[in-house]
Amino acid sequence: MIKESKACGFSADETAQFEWSKLKGMRDAYVKRLNGIYEQNLKNDNVVYLQDTASFVDTHTVKVVLDDDTEVSIKAKKIRSRWAPSTTDGDPRWRAGTNSDGFFDIKKQPRKVAVVGACYVAVEFADMFHALGTETHLFIRHDTFLRTFVPVIQEKVTAEDSKGVGSVEVDTLLWSFGRAPELDKLNLSVTKVAQTGNGHIRLDKYQNTNIDNIYALGDVCDRGYELTPVAIAADRRLADRLLGGQEDAHLDYSNIPSVVFSHPTVDSLGLTEPAARQIFDDENIKVCNFSFTAMYYSMLEQEEKGPTSCKLVCVGKEEEVVGTHILGIGSDEILQGFGVAIKMATTKADFERCVVIHPTSAGELVTMK
Structure with missing residues (x-):
């Protein structure tokens, strides 16, 4: 924004130092304060x-080993299993770098960084590094420029694609190619909870597992x-369903909005x-x-203007909007408000009946043809 x-x-100075x-x-202070608020709220509610990390003893009992090696066993009528991040400690190749959890453990801004992965977090972290002035390399598998990669120890990434093998020297290596449920520590086998082939927990629409008193939430x-x-x-x-008397309460997983914060x-x-x-x-x-140029960029030179693109996917004679x-x-x-509209089975005609707020980029969605 200083530049723009x-x-x-x-008259703005672009050489302001970033610390x-x-x-x-x-x-770090913000996260600590936020976590403290959550912990205090739990105490206030006598939780x-x-x-x-907890592990199952049987279908009604879990145990937790605390930092001081004290073992606590908890019996419960209902047990909910939540996701925990997988780590990269098991394979020595991963020790050359850090993962997304370690991003803010980096004490000094890297001069040159390699981010390995194509998920949301990989793109967002690569984007942050780049915006802050770090020379950034993003390595991606599958159908783009990189199909396979072979990490090696020390501060080098070796990559192989159809054109051969190449390498880049970096200060920091960040692994961010998705996560997997850390179910191995749960001792889930004693419960007979069913899993999918890729290691997730199999559920119905009410978050029920195949075991009556065990439920699963989150990335697991x-x-x-x-x-x-x-x-x-x-x-x-x-x-709401288990404790609030709402027998049919469940999350509708259709039309969930998501954002890449790039x-x-x-x-x-x-x-x-x-x-x-x-379908x-x-x-x-x-x-x-x-596609258009937002009015924010109207005074900028052409090469400094950013793109904006919108797409609506409509179905049937009524042209119900099923994708935005x-x-x-x-x-x-912009998307949060339209997300409410889509959940209400909005049609293209409903969009067009809304008076445009001008000048806004959001207004373009209600005038698209």
Whole structure:
């Protein structure tokens, strides 16, 4: 924004020094304060909170070994299993770098970094490094520029694709290619809880496992949404059902909005165009596409302007909107409101009946043809 303000008549100094250590300290203090608030709220509600990894003894009992080696056993009528991050300690190749949990343990801003992975977190961290001035290399598998990679010890990444083998020297190596449920520590076998082939816990729509008194929440589930707000939403509905007398309370996993917090942000809600065409006949699908330059960039030189693109995927004679996808500045804030509309089975005609707020990028979604 300092750079872009010049186009609006401001005389701004672009050489302002950035202090990585100050950002890290402020961030660490914020997280500590936030966690303290949550812990205090639990105490206020007379909740006993044990922060460690639990494991099953039987279908009604779990045990927790605390830092001082004290073992605590807990019997319960209902047991909920939550996800814990997998680590990269088991394979010596991973020790050359850190993972996404260790991002803010980096004490000094790297001059050059390699981020390995193509998930949300990988893209977001690579984007942050790049925006802060670190030379950033993002390594991706599958159908883009990198199909296989072979990590080696020390501060080097060796990559192999169809064109051969190459390497890049970096200060920091960050692994971020997704996570897996850490079920091995749960001793889940004593419960006979059913799992999928890729190690997640098999559930029905009520978060029930195949064992009557055991439920699962979060990334450990087989629902396919590894997002914190999804876990929280499922938790609330489960509590409403088990403790609040709402017998049919459950999370509807359709039309869940998600955002990649890159620059610019990229958002998705509902069906993509290919997914919609797999489910419905082509003649029942109508797609609206529109790309434009947000007015925020109107004073900037062309090469400094950022893109904005929107897509609506509509189905049937009523043109119900079943997919909304946005790339561009502020798109994360835009999608939340439209997310409510999509959950209410909004049609394209409903969008068009809404009066445009001008000048906004959000207004473009209600005028698309």
